[in-house]
Amino acid sequence: xxxxxPVGALGRAVLDGLAALGRLTLYLGATLYAxxxxxxxxxxxGHAVWVIGYNSLPVVGLTAVFTGAALALxxxxxxxxxxxxxxxxxxxxxxxxxxxxxxxxGLMVAARVSSSIAAEIGTMKVTEQIDAxxxxxxxxxxxxxxxxxxxxxxxxxxxxxxxxxxxIFGGYLVGTQSLGLNAxxxxxxxxxxLEIWDVTSGLVKGAAFGFLIALVGxxxxxxxxxxxxxxxxxTKSAVVAxxxxxxxxxxxxxxxxxxx
Amino acid sequence: MIELRDIRKAFGxxxxxxxxTLTVPKGESMVIIGGSGTGKSVLLKxxxxxxxxxxxxxxxxxxxxxxxxxxxxxxxxxxxFQGGALFDSLPVWxxxxxxxxxxxxxxxxxxxxxxxxxxxxxxxxxPEVADLFPAELSGGxxxxxxxxxxxxxxxxxxFFDEPTTGLDPIMAGVINELIREIVVEMGATAMTIxxxxxxxxxxxxxxxxxxGGVIQWTGPVADMDHSGDPYLDQFIHGRAExxxxxxx
Ligand SMILES: Nc1ncnc2c1ncn2[C@@H]1O[C@H](COP(=O)(O)OP(=O)(O)OP(=O)(O)O)[C@@H](O)[C@H]1O
Ligand SMILES: [Mg+2]
Numbered sequence: 009x010x011x012x013x014p015v016g017a018l019g020r021a022v023l024d025g026l027a028a029l030g031r032l033t034l035y036l037g038a039t040l041y042a043x044x045x046x047x048x049x050x051x052x053x054g055h056a057v058w059v060i061g062y063n064s065l066p067v068v069g070l071t072a073v074f075t076g077a078a079l080a081l082x083x084x085x086x087x088x089x090x091x092x093x094x095x096x097x098x099x100x101x102x103x104x105x106x107x108x109x110x111x112x113x114g115l116m117v118a119a120r121v122s123s124s125i126a127a128e129i130g131t132m133k134v135t136e137q138i139d140a141x142x143x144x145x146x147x148x149x150x151x152x153x154x155x156x157x158x159x160x161x162x163x164x165x166x167x168x169x170x171x172x173x174x175x176i177f178g179g180y181l182v183g184t185q186s187l188g189l190n191a192x193x194x195x196x197x198x199x200x201x202l203e204i205w206d207v208t209s210g211l212v213k214g215a216a217f218g219f220l221i222a223l224v225g226x227x228x229x230x231x232x233x234x235x236x237x238x239x240x241x242x243t244k245s246a247v248v249a250x251x252x253x254x255x256x257x258x259x260x261x262x263x264x265x266x267x268x
Numbered sequence: 269m270i271e272l273r274d275i276r277k278a279f280g281x282x283x284x285x286x287x288x289t290l291t292v293p294k295g296e297s298m299v300i301i302g303g304s305g306t307g308k309s310v311l312l313k314x315x316x317x318x319x320x321x322x323x324x325x326x327x328x329x330x331x332x333x334x335x336x337x338x339x340x341x342x343x344x345x346x347x348x349f350q351g352g353a354l355f356d357s358l359p360v361w362x363x364x365x366x367x368x369x370x371x372x373x374x375x376x377x378x379x380x381x382x383x384x385x386x387x388x389x390x391x392x393x394x395p396e397v398a399d400l401f402p403a404e405l406s407g408g409x410x411x412x413x414x415x416x417x418x419x420x421x422x423x424x425x426x427f428f429d430e431p432t433t434g435l436d437p438i439m440a441g442v443i444n445e446l447i448r449e450i451v452v453e454m455g456a457t458a459m460t461i462x463x464x465x466x467x468x469x470x471x472x473x474x475x476x477x478x479x480g481g482v483i484q485w486t487g488p489v490a491d492m493d494h495s496g497d498p499y500l501d502q503f504i505h506g507r508a509e510x511x512x513x514x515x516x
Contacts, residue, residue: 047370136353139318143347144367144417145339 028249035227039157042149052155060121060156060222061163065170067120068113072171075108076100076178084187096187097194098201100179105206109172111258114217117164118250122225125156126246129229130239138230153226157219164218165211172210209265216261217254224250269294270425270457275314275324277307284310285321286481292474294329297451297458299468299489301503302478303512308461309350311478312427315459316345328425343372346418350429350461352410354402360413361398364388367421387416392442408434415443419450426450428460432467444470465504468492477503479512 083099129152132138141148176198183189225246232242270292277285284307292298300308313319315326317333326333333341354363364384368375385395391412402410411434418426428447432440444467451458451473460471468475469489476486477500485497492504502510 132355136349136351137355139313139316140347140349140353140355140417142318143316143342143345145342145371146366 031231032224032227032249035230036223038149039153039223039226042147043154043158045150047150049151049155052151053159056156056159057163059124060117060160060218061166064117064120064163064167067116068167068171069174071112071116072104072109072175073178075112076104076175076180077182079103079108079175080179080182080187084183093187094189094193094197096179096183096189097197100183101176101198101202102206104175104179105172105202105210107210107258107262109175110168110210110213110217111254112175113164113168113171113214114221114254114258115251117160117167117218118221118254119247121160122221122228122246122250123243125222125225126229126232126243127239129226130232130242133230133232134234134236134238148230153223153230156226157222160218160222161215162218164221165214168210168214169207172207209261213258213261216257220253220257221250224253269327269329270315270459271325271327271330272311272315273325273327275311275326276322277310277314277319278322283481285314288324288478288481288483290476290483290486292457292459294457295451295455296473297447297460297471298474298476299460299462299472300476300478301462301468302484303503304463306478307481308478309429312347312429312459312461316342316347316427339371343367343421344424346421346423346426348411348414348418348426348428348431350433352402352407352414354410354413354417356402359399359401360388360405361385363402363413364398364416364420366417373421383420384416387420388413390419390446391416392439408436408439411435412439412443415446422454423456425457426459428458428462430461430463432462432464440464440467441470447471465506468504479503 080096080100083096083103084093087093087095087099129138132152138148141151180191180194180198183194184191228242228246228249232238270290272288272290275285275288276283288311290298300311302308310319314321315333317338328336328341328344354360355366358366361381361384362369364387365380367373368380368383369377381398385398388395388397393409393412393416397405397409397413402413405413411431415428415431418428431447432443435443447458447460448471450456458471460467462468462471472489474486475489475492477484477497479499485495485500487495492500495501498511501507502512508514
């Protein structure tokens, strides 16, 4: 069927995607509404900061160091074609801070966190734990969604900052150890050309990505179908949607920052 | 008093409730029986607002449930879910004391824990269980923790969805007695779903049988054995032959 009618399948996918986006927007509204009304569950928030932020450090650090190292090699190779091998430090720093740091961290957190949130909340849904919360006069939006969304919004920028630093360090290692650049010159070049806005724009992106990732995870978890199959499907949809949204939001934010 | 008027609920083409009308007087124990999949659990969820009925009216002490202020409304209820529905991220005692540690009924942690341990004792669980996590308990133990949670805040109206399923006969007897005590001593209104006929006789003031999406028969438990209703007779005697098709 898909083979015979690829255009139809594409059209259906687009329509489904738009419908999901609409429902997600409604969910976003409900989340924002729940955020500004007490009670606020501090313990849940603290726990979410731990699970989302702290536990994501290793994977974000590892991806950043390899990304920074590869970037240094590529820039050196490309730059040397017009005798500009010495731009490696500044381009690695700017590239990491403005683009690769937030995007790589966003994608890794999207994979790790949106899936685990969707699976956890989805399981709670199919085992009637969400119903039990409601009967115990506890609003699932405030108890489950708000703490996770806020925790991701504040911790992903921190992850991005750590990733930026580690990525720049990865570039430094490659630059000084295998490309033969001077260590002191490398650091000076990095510091001279990197502007505050390069870093903060990346952190703002990180906050936006964190917000979207947790929101999508909660949304798909809360709307999980019945049974193990339902939870599996919710988890998969959450990871796909979170990754696409991170990249789409990255483009939109970059456009806004570029115009500013 | 709980009054259900012509409650209807369908999931897609599956018409589960087709006009349920039932009255549960205050301080009485109503037991709901009926075949598997006839919508007993769905009926309780409709009353709590967890499932929105397609039509019909639910009155609690004369007040329309759909218009009530949600938080205050739910504070009057306790519910034991069929699957237990324990929060697996929290230890047993925090599950039991969940309502006691939040909202209007909030009290100090030590006191909440003490109440939780007392409720666990009443459902036949030792204090050592309090610090375990739900995943570390057997099915029957989880059920009893769910029961302890349902009664922890001493609600006026309590729903038990299959409270004795998965329990040994002695423990089932203990739980039957507990439910009876809660109704008699605390004056609570109880609605219990069960498949266990000895449980029905131990718990019920009134019995209602749900079949084909409506209340097939309802009346005092004493009348159950000579109701003259062929559906009810087949059900309580567990016969394969009769008006209810056993093999579908
Ligand atoms: N959320 C839901 N979505 C779709 N169908 C549902 C949902 N909840 C219940 N149903 C359907 O409603 C019917 C009644 O379910 P219910 O759980 O109330 O049965 P029950 O009478 O409690 O049975 P049992 O004695 O086996 O627990 C079933 O056919 C079930 O598939
Ligand atoms: Mg049921």
